[in-house]
Amino acid sequence: VSTAPPTGRRRRRYSKLSGSDKFWLSTMVGIPTVIHVVFVWLPAISTIILSLTKWDGIKLGTWELLGFRNYWTIFTVLEDKMFPALFNNFVLLVWLSLCSAVGMLFAYLLDKGIKGTAIYQSVFYMPVVLSLAVVGFIWKSVMFSQAQGLFNLGRDRPIDFVGNAEKLFTLHIPFLDNPVGLSKNFSALLIAMAWRHIGYVMVLYLAGLKSVDPSLREAAAIDGCNEVQSFRRVVFPAMKPINVVVLVITVIEALRAFDIIVALKEPVGTSVMGVLVKKNLTGEGGGNVGVGSAYGVVLLLLCLGFIVWYLINHYRENEL
Amino acid sequence: MSAPLTLVARKPGYSGGLRALLYVFLTTMALAWLVPIGGAIYASFRPYNETKDKGIFSWPDSLGFANYRDAFKQGDMAKTFRRSC
Numbered sequence A: 001v002s003t004a005p006p007t008g009r010r011r012r013r014y015s016k017l018s019g020s021d022k023f024w025l026s027t028m029v030g031i032p033t034v035i036h037v038v039f040v041w042l043p044a045i046s047t048i049i050l051s052l053t054k055w056d057g058i059k060l061g062t063w064e065l066l067g068f069r070n071y072w073t074i075f076t077v078l079e080d081k082m083f084p085a086l087f088n089n090f091v092l093l094v095w096l097s098l099c100s101a102v103g104m105l106f107a108y109l110l111d112k113g114i115k116g117t118a119i120y121q122s123v124f125y126m127p128v129v130l131s132l133a134v135v136g137f138i139w140k141s142v143m144f145s146q147a148q149g150l151f152n153l154g155r156d157r158p159i160d161f162v163g164n165a166e167k168l169f170t171l172h173i174p175f176l177d178n179p180v181g182l183s184k185n186f187s188a189l190l191i192a193m194a195w196r197h198i199g200y201v202m203v204l205y206l207a208g209l210k211s212v213d214p215s216l217r218e219a220a221a222i223d224g225c226n227e228v229q230s231f232r233r234v235v236f237p238a239m240k241p242i243n244v245v246v247l248v249i250t251v252i253e254a255l256r257a258f259d260i261i262v263a264l265k266e267p268v269g270t271s272v273m274g275v276l277v278k279k280n281l282t283g284e285g286g287g288n289v290g291v292g293s294a295y296g297v298v299l300l301l302l303c304l305g306f307i308v309w310y311l312i313n314h315y316r317e318n319e320l
Numbered sequence B: 001m002s003a004p005l006t007l008v009a010r011k012p013g014y015s016g017g018l019r020a021l022l023y024v025f026l027t028t029m030a031l032a033w034l035v036p037i038g039g040a041i042y043a044s045f046r047p048y049n050e051t052k053d054k055g056i057f058s059w060p061d062s063l064g065f066a067n068y069r070d071a072f073k074q075g076d077m078a079k080t081f082r083r084s085c
Helices: A019-050 A069-075 A082-110 A117-129 A132-144 A184-211 A214-222 A227-238 A240-256 A259-263 A273-281 A289-319 B016-044 B048-054 B066-073 B077-084
Strands: A167-171 A180-183
Touching (some): A019 A289, A069 A289, A082 A117, A082 A184, A082 A240, A082 A273, A082 B016, A117 B016, A132 A259, A132 B016, A167 A184, A180 A184, A184 A259, A184 B016, A227 A240, A273 A289, B066 B077
16 A cells, blocks of 8 residues: 555645635735735835936936945935934934823823813824924914014014024034034924824823723732832733834834925924935926935835834744 | 721822822813914914014904905815815
8 A cells, every 4th residue: 555645647726715706806915916016116116226326307218327326425425414314313213202201191191080081182182183294384383483483472582493403412423524413493393293293192092001901900009019110010011012003103203204394494404314305306407316216215224124123023022 | 797808909090189280280281282273273363464563472453264264265275175075
């Protein structure tokens, strides 16, 4: 008796799916795939290719291949703009993380059985429904305006919050010719962004706190945890899914920051990566598509780095 | 007969002075949150020249919907609304 598997004619694979099942399945998978490829992968890949060329963005086919010269341009002093912009993005990341913590505090306090908690929640959440560009306009005219802004009320010599590119502090980074630093007007914009971000994070954490099993808190209280311990050791770890969402949102908001700065006509000293991309892609008489794309690719790599780090952590934990 | 022993976990919340402090803090923050958008809404009811002369945070001489009328007519807001839909 031979136990070897039959090697003769291939057996037909058994399938539970009928012909029309297969048709609908491939349609349902195919259409989103096509949309995804056309609107996500195609632009991403063409950006990478365009970053290796010199093109004014007007006529197709007039590009010439440059190799990595665009990257050489943006990473060296030829265009001393990227590191200040990256630094601003980094400051934004630190600042928005702080804002996330404040949002968490607000949510924690509002979860204490406050009377009229719905009113407080609506007030803090309200800026989130406005786009960041509108937030910029509102803060520029109501708070920062030299003639009528709240922060300039009763000042003899009004402060130009949006125009003052003086640095609050500068950092000398060894291999850079010019120091990078945080300008005063960018920190003014940070306050406007905080106004929106805190409410956003607060709502997420309110949902998170509601989802924490009350018996966990009870157990912590019976075991003699004080409030801080109970939050740090029990409630906060129990909210892990929300923490991850908030982390992702914070990083994405910091990397994609763009609209508020462009809406305020790109004040000096406030450039971030997104603004550099736009500035080079568009312009009178055609843009500098190659350099703009190179900035875009750097931004893409930053995002990818974060996503890869996140996925590795995520899967490693789920394996255990 | 002794009363049955019960463990009562403290309800999440504060009492007395701490609670009052919490309300003061939250109300202050909520009012601060309303200033930018409140200022924008308030200014929308006043003629621009008045805001320019006296600033946003001042008593109004005249209030009205003139700005809204202008925005609707000159800014052709009906069209933009249709587009948003």
